[in-house]
Structures are given as structure tokens and as C-alpha cells.
Amino acid sequence: MEDDGDIFAHVAGLRRYARALVARDADDPKMAAEGLLSETINRLQASAEQARSGNLRIWLFATLTSLNRRRLRHAALPAPPVPHGPLGVTEAIACLPLECREPLLLIVLEGFSYAEAGDVLGIPKLGIGHRMARARHILDQHLEAPPGSDLRQRARTAHHLRVVK
Numbered sequence: 001m002e003d004d005g006d007i008f009a010h011v012a013g014l015r016r017y018a019r020a021l022v023a024r025d026a027d028d029p030k031m032a033a034e035g036l037l038s039e040t041i042n043r044l045q046a047s048a049e050q051a052r053s054g055n056l057r058i059w060l061f062a063t064l065t066s067l068n069r070r071r072l073r074h075a076a077l078p079a080p081p082v083p084h085g086p087l088g089v090t091e092a093i094a095c096l097p098l099e100c101r102e103p104l105l106l107i108v109l110e111g112f113s114y115a116e117a118g119d120v121l122g123i124p125k126l127g128i129g130h131r132m133a134r135a136r137h138i139l140d141q142h143l144e145a146p147p148g149s150d151l152r153q154r155a156r157t158a159h160h161l162r163v164v165k
Contacts, residue, residue, distance in 0.1 A: 007041065007044060007056070007060070010056070010057055010060050011037070013061075013110050014037050014040060014060055014061065014064055015033060015034075015037055016109060016110070017061065017064065017105055017106070017109065017110055018032075018033035018034075018036040018037050018064055018068070019033040020093065020094070020101070020105050020109060021033070021036075021064075021065075021068050021098075021101065021102070021105065022036070022068065023090075023093075023094040024094045024095065025072065025075075032071070036064050036067050036068055036071070037064070039067050040060055040063045040064045040067060043063050043067075044059075044060065044063070055116075055119075058116060058119050058120050061106065061110070061112075061120045062119070062120045062121070062122070065102060065120060065121060069098075072098070089143070091142075092138075092139050092142035092143055093105070093139070095138075095142055096135055096138055096139070097138075099131055100131050100132075100134050100135035100138060101135070102117075102121055102131075103117045103121060103128050103131045103132055103135070104131075104132060104135040106120055106121070107128075107132065114128045114129060114132075115128075
């Protein structure tokens with residue numbers, strides 16, 4: 001196993017990722033995110049040997065992703081409608097389809113490499129590249145602002161988002 005520290009080093013990132021994943025599809029996003037985080041930690045305790053045999057960070061994020069997918073399948077919620085007009089960055093990311101939102105959040109928000117994001121999501125690095133390209137295209141459409149507005153420029157130069165090429 002790579003020495004990734006203990007679970008407490010990853011809790012903030014897991015919580016951030018969980019909140020971004022459930023932002024639009026839960027009645028109480030904060031509660032849903034905390035539930036995912038709690039279940040992930042419980043799974044770690046139940047299968048500590050398996051989790052610690054590899055990269056703990058990847059295992060934790062993969063488990064949380066899997067739990068969120070299971071939650072969505074069981075809830076059978078229709079996708080919320082995408083608001084019309086220009087959106088802020090957070091809203092635009094929340095509007096992405098899950099298959100685009102997951103890698104974008106892992107890479108941009110949590111700093112995973114494409115290969116690591118692929119390990120978390122169980123897809124090849126090339127698949128991550130395709131999903132990221134689609135996410136960027138959709139975000140471009142959502143961040144379109146009317147002439148004279150500086151929303152699009154602010155979103156593109158936001159210092160809290162890392163540019164991924």
C-alpha cells in the first residue's frame with residue numbers, strides 16, 4: 001500500500017466530493033453527503049485489510065462514488081431540469097451528467113491525475129479524457145453569458161479551479 005496517511009487526512013476531500021456529487025439530486029444535500037461519508041468510513045472499518053492493501057485515497061473515493069451510484073439507482077430520481085440562461089460555476093458543475101461530473105470533481109476539485117481518477121471510477125484513462133472533454137464542452141454551454149456580462153470571464157479565470165489540459 002502507498003503510505004497515504006490515515007483516513008482523517010482524507011475526510012475533508014471526501015466531504016467536499018460528496019457534497020458536490022449530491023448537490024442537485026437530494027432533498028437535503030448536506031445530509032445525503034454526510035450519509036455517504038459515514039457509510040464510506042463504515043465500509044473502511046468493515047474491510048480495513050482490503051482497503052489498506054492498495055492506495056487508501058483511491059479506495060475511499062471509489063467507495064464513496066460507488067455508494068452514491070447505488071443511492072441514485074435505488075432512489076430512481078429523474079434528473080433535475082437544467083436551468084436556462086447563464087449559470088455560476090458551481091451550478092454549472094452540478095448540472096453536468098454524473099459520468100462527466102465525477103471525473104471533473106476528482107481531477108479539478110480533488111487533484112487526482114487522469115489515471116488516478118480512472119482507478120477511482122473503474123474506467124481507462126482515455127475514457128476519463130473523453131468525459132473531461134465532454135464536461136468542458138457542457139460547461140462552456142452553461143457558462144455562456146449575454147454580451148457585456150463578465151460572468152463567463154470570471155468563471156474561466158476563477159482561481160479556485162485548477163485548469164486541466
